[in-house]
Amino acid sequence: MPKYVYDFTEGNKDLKDLLGGKGANLAEMTNLGLPVPPGFIITTDACRRFLEDGALPEGLEEEVSRHLAALEGQMGRRLGQADDPLLVSVRSGAKFSMPGMMETVLNIGLNDESVHGLAKQAGGNERFAWDSYRRLIQMFGKTVQNIDAELFDHALEELKDGRGDLDLEAADFRQLVETYKDIVRAQTGQDFPADPHQQMRMAVKAVFESWNAPRAILYRRQERIPADLGTAVNICSMVFGNCGMDSGTGVAFTRDPGSGHQGVYGDYLQNAQGEDVVAGIRNTMPLQELERIDKTVYDELMQIMEKLENHYRDLCDIEFTVERGKLWMLQTRVGKRTAGAAFRIAVQLVDQGLIDLDEAVTRVTGAQLAQLMFPRFAKDAETTKITTGMNASPGAAVGKAVFSSERAVELAGQGEAVILVRNETNPDDLSGMIAAQGVLTSRGGKTSHAAVVARGMGKTCVCGAEELEVSTKERRFTAPGGVVVSEGDVISIDGSSGAVYLGEVPVVASPVVEYFEGEGDTGDELVQAVHRIMSHADASRRLDVRANADNAEDAARARRFGAQGIGLCRTEHMFLGDRRQLVEDLVLAASPQEREAALAALEPLQKADFTEIFQAMEGLPVTIRLIDPPLHEFLPDYTELSVKVALAGEQADDKDRRLLAAVKRLHEQNPMLGLRGVRLGLVIPGLFAMQVRAIAEAAGAVPGARAEIMIPLVAAVQELESVRDEARAILAEAGVEALVGTMIEVPRAALTAGQIAEAAEFFSFGTNDLTQMTWGFSRDDVEAAFFSKYLELGVFGVSPFESLDRDGVGRLVRIAAEEGRKTRPDLKLGICGEHGGDPDSVHFCHQVGLDYVSCSPFRIPVARLEAGRAALAAPTDSGTR
Numbered sequence: 001m002p003k004y005v006y007d008f009t010e011g012n013k014d015l016k017d018l019l020g021g022k023g024a025n026l027a028e029m030t031n032l033g034l035p036v037p038p039g040f041i042i043t044t045d046a047c048r049r050f051l052e053d054g055a056l057p058e059g060l061e062e063e064v065s066r067h068l069a070a071l072e073g074q075m076g077r078r079l080g081q082a083d084d085p086l087l088v089s090v091r092s093g094a095k096f097s098m099p100g101m102m103e104t105v106l107n108i109g110l111n112d113e114s115v116h117g118l119a120k121q122a123g124g125n126e127r128f129a130w131d132s133y134r135r136l137i138q139m140f141g142k143t144v145q146n147i148d149a150e151l152f153d154h155a156l157e158e159l160k161d162g163r164g165d166l167d168l169e170a171a172d173f174r175q176l177v178e179t180y181k182d183i184v185r186a187q188t189g190q191d192f193p194a195d196p197h198q199q200m201r202m203a204v205k206a207v208f209e210s211w212n213a214p215r216a217i218l219y220r221r222q223e224r225i226p227a228d229l230g231t232a233v234n235i236c237s238m239v240f241g242n243c244g245m246d247s248g249t250g251v252a253f254t255r256d257p258g259s260g261h262q263g264v265y266g267d268y269l270q271n272a273q274g275e276d277v278v279a280g281i282r283n284t285m286p287l288q289e290l291e292r293i294d295k296t297v298y299d300e301l302m303q304i305m306e307k308l309e310n311h312y313r314d315l316c317d318i319e320f321t322v323e324r325g326k327l328w329m330l331q332t333r334v335g336k337r338t339a340g341a342a343f344r345i346a347v348q349l350v351d352q353g354l355i356d357l358d359e360a361v362t363r364v365t366g367a368q369l370a371q372l373m374f375p376r377f378a379k380d381a382e383t384t385k386i387t388t389g390m391n392a393s394p395g396a397a398v399g400k401a402v403f404s405s406e407r408a409v410e411l412a413g414q415g416e417a418v419i420l421v422r423n424e425t426n427p428d429d430l431s432g433m434i435a436a437q438g439v440l441t442s443r444g445g446k447t448s449h450a451a452v453v454a455r456g457m458g459k460t461c462v463c464g465a466e467e468l469e470v471s472t473k474e475r476r477f478t479a480p481g482g483v484v485v486s487e488g489d490v491i492s493i494d495g496s497s498g499a500v501y502l503g504e505v506p507v508v509a510s511p512v513v514e515y516f517e518g519e520g521d522t523g524d525e526l527v528q529a530v531h532r533i534m535s536h537a538d539a540s541r542r543l544d545v546r547a548n549a550d551n552a553e554d555a556a557r558a559r560r561f562g563a564q565g566i567g568l569c570r571t572e573h574m575f576l577g578d579r580r581q582l583v584e585d586l587v588l589a590a591s592p593q594e595r596e597a598a599l600a601a602l603e604p605l606q607k608a609d610f611t612e613i614f615q616a617m618e619g620l621p622v623t624i625r626l627i628d629p630p631l632h633e634f635l636p637d638y639t640e641l642s643v644k645v646a647l648a649g650e651q652a653d654d655k656d657r658r659l660l661a662a663v664k665r666l667h668e669q670n671p672m673l674g675l676r677g678v679r680l681g682l683v684i685p686g687l688f689a690m691q692v693r694a695i696a697e698a699a700g701a702v703p704g705a706r707a708e709i710m711i712p713l714v715a716a717v718q719e720l721e722s723v724r725d726e727a728r729a730i731l732a733e734a735g736v737e738a739l740v741g742t743m744i745e746v747p748r749a750a751l752t753a754g755q756i757a758e759a760a761e762f763f764s765f766g767t768n769d770l771t772q773m774t775w776g777f778s779r780d781d782v783e784a785a786f787f788s789k790y791l792e793l794g795v796f797g798v799s800p801f802e803s804l805d806r807d808g809v810g811r812l813v814r815i816a817a818e819e820g821r822k823t824r825p826d827l828k829l830g831i832c833g834e835h836g837g838d839p840d841s842v843h844f845c846h847q848v849g850l851d852y853v854s855c856s857p858f859r860i861p862v863a864r865l866e867a868g869r870a871a872l873a874a875p876t877d878s879g880t881r
Ligand code: ADP
Pocket: 037, 088, 089, 091, 092, 099, 100, 101, 102, 104, 106, 236, 237, 238, 239, 240, 241, 249, 273, 274, 275, 319, 320, 321, 330, 331
C-alpha cells in the first residue's frame, strides 16, 4: 500500500510532486532546524485517488490516526481534549503555489468544552480562546460548508458597531460564536460539528475537493498548471498570533519582489491570526517596526531569512507567527517576483557567488523578458496625478475604470480596455483581473491578494492607494481634492511607480527595448542585468534566431534585436497598394503577351524591394517565400464590385465587367485549401519565374547577398521539382547562387519529407498552416467560435496556434526532420510560423534539432533567451516559478 502520510521530519523541498510546495518546504524548514510547529502531510497521491474514486483511499484514515497520535504524543495534548486541547490547521498546498485558490482552516479542535481548555492554556485568556473559536466556525463554515462568507462578515460588522477589532472583548466573541453557530444551522440544517476528528476529516475532504473549484480551474488554466496534479493537505499544530499584543502574524520577502534589492520587506500585524494580514482588517505595520516591538524575535527572523535565502539560493517569501514572544515559521517558498526583479536578482545572486551564469539564465523566462519590453508612460507627458499607491506589479495600464469583475469581463468582451478598481481583491475577482489591463486597490500591501496574483499574471497593479474612497456599490471612487471617477472614466495606472492618473497618459518604449535598439542607457541596472543574461543565453544556445520581416525597416530592427537572418520574407504585400493595378492586369490577361507585360511591370518593383532587404541584412541569409495567397485576395470585393457594375448599368466600365467575371471565376469555398502557394506557380506561367528573376537580379546587385528561395504549400515532391528546375535555370543564367527549399506546412509534405528532401535544400516549418491542416481548424473561424469551450473542456491546455501541439503537429515536425535529414544530411531546418517566438515551442525546436527559429522582430530577444534556456535544459512551464 502506498505511503499517504509524511511527517514534516520525513519530507524535503524536492518532494513537491508528492507533498505539494507548502508541505515540501515546511519539511525542508523543519529539517533545517527552524522553528516550525510540528505536523504532517497527506500526499497529492491520496488527493488524486480521492478525486478519482470519490472516497478517501483505503488505509488513509488509519495512517492519519497514527500520525496524529504521534503528534499528540509530541505535543503532550490531544485533539479534542477538553481541558488542554491540541489544535491544528488543515492547509492545502499544491505543487505550484496558487495564491488564495485553495482552502485553509485554522483552530480545528475547538468546541464548547475545549474552548475553556484553550483559555486555560493561555493563562486564562478568554478573549483569545473565543476569538479562536469564532474564527474556526467562520472559516469552516465558509470553506468546508460553502456558506456565503458575507453572512459571517456581516454579523461581525454588526457586532463591532463601529468599533475596531481590537476593541472587542471576550464576551463579544462569545456572543459571536453563538451567532455563527446559528448561521451554520440555518444554512446547513445541522449543528456546527463539535467532534474535532469530524472537523478534521471534513476539512481534509474539502481541501481535496477545492482542487476542482471553478476559480482553481481558472487559475490553473491561466498559469498553464496541469489539471491532474492534485493538492496535498498539511496538518499543522496551531500556534497563536492572536493572544495579545506580544503576539502577531506577518509575511515577508527576503528581498524586494519589485526591484530585487536586498532589505527588509514585509508586513506585520499585532494580535492577529492567519489571513488578517492580507485581508486588510487593520492597517499592517512595516516589518521594520517589529524590531522596536520585540528585538529578539526580529533578529531571529532576520537570521532565518538570511539562512533561507542562502539555502534556497533565491528570493524566498515567508509567513510567520509570533506567539507571546516566540517566533514560528509557517511557510516559505521561492517567491514570485516582477519581471525586472527576476533579472536583477539572477545577476545579484551570481555576484554573491550563490549561483553561476548558467543557472541565472534558467532563473528568468522569455515571458518575463517580453514583459520588460512593454511600453511605459512617457516621462514628460502632461498628467493629472490623483494619488499614489504601492507599485505592486509594473507596467503602464490605461483603461476605463470598472468596479466589479463581472463588469470588467463584460466590457473587455466588447473590446474595451478596463482597469479593475476594488477596495481589495479576493479569489472571486480572478476573472476580472484576467480581463482587465490593470488592477487598482485602495487597501492592502505588496503581499495582498491583488499584488501577489497580479505579479503572477504579469498584470499591472497599484495596490493600497489609501487616499481613494472606493464605493463598489455606487461604481465610483473619490480621490483627494474631490476628484470623482465613475465607471467608464478613463484612468492610467503606473505599476512601476504606483501613480494613478486621470485620463489617458501616453506610453513610450521600455528602456530594455531602447537597449536592444542600441539607444539605451547602458548604465541602467536593469539593462545591465538583461545584457549579462542575454549574452550568456546567446553564448549557450545552439539554435539560430531569425526574423520574419518583409521590408527593410523591419529587417533593420530585427538585426538590432539580434536576428541572424530572415527566416520568412513574405512577398505578397509587394502586390498590394498601387501595385494592385498590375495584379489585376495579370489576372485579366487575355493572351500570353498581356500576361508577360503585366509580369514585366511587376519585376523591377519586386527587385527594388529585395535589394533593400539584402542591403539591410548585409550578407546574412534571407529566406524569401514566393507568392502564397490566392490571387483573388488582391482583387476587389465581389459584392462591392457587383454593386458598382450594377449601378453603372450600360455605362459600366469594360474592365470592371471583366474583373467581376474574374472575381466570380476565382471565388473559392475554402481559400486556405484552394489555388495558392506552389499551385499558383504551376498554374500561372511566368509568375514564379518573375519573382525568382527579381531575387536573382537583386542578389546579384548587392555584394554578399545570401538568398534562399522558399516554395510555399508543397505537398508532393513533383510539385517542387518543376518549380525548382525553373528556378535553378534562372539563377544559373544570372550567375547567382541561392538555396532552393520548401515550406513544410501540409501534412502530406511532412509525411513524405524523405522524398521532398530530394528536391529541397532546406525545410521551413510553416506551423500556422500545418496546425490548421493537422487539426482541420480554420484558424480565423475556430478561435472565436469554440476555443474557449475547448479550453474549458481541456481538449488542450493552450491554443495550438499559440504553443506548438507537440503530440500532433510536433510529431509531424519530428517525422519530417528525421526523414528529410535521412535523404539529405545537410538539410537546413527552421520554423517560421508564429510558434517561432513562443517559449515552449522554441524548446521543442531545440529538442528536435532544428537549425533556427524565425519570429517577428519584437519576439527575437524572447526567442534568443529561450533558445539559451533550452540548451541549458531550463523548464519552460510558467507554473514552475
Ligand atoms: P495560503 O496558502 O492561503 O497562504 P496557509 O495554509 O498558508 O494558506 O494559511 C494561511 C495563514 O494561516 C498562514 O499564513 C498562517 O498565518 C495561518 N496559519 C496556518 N497554519 C497555522 C498554524 N498551524 N498556526 C498558526 N497559524 C497558521
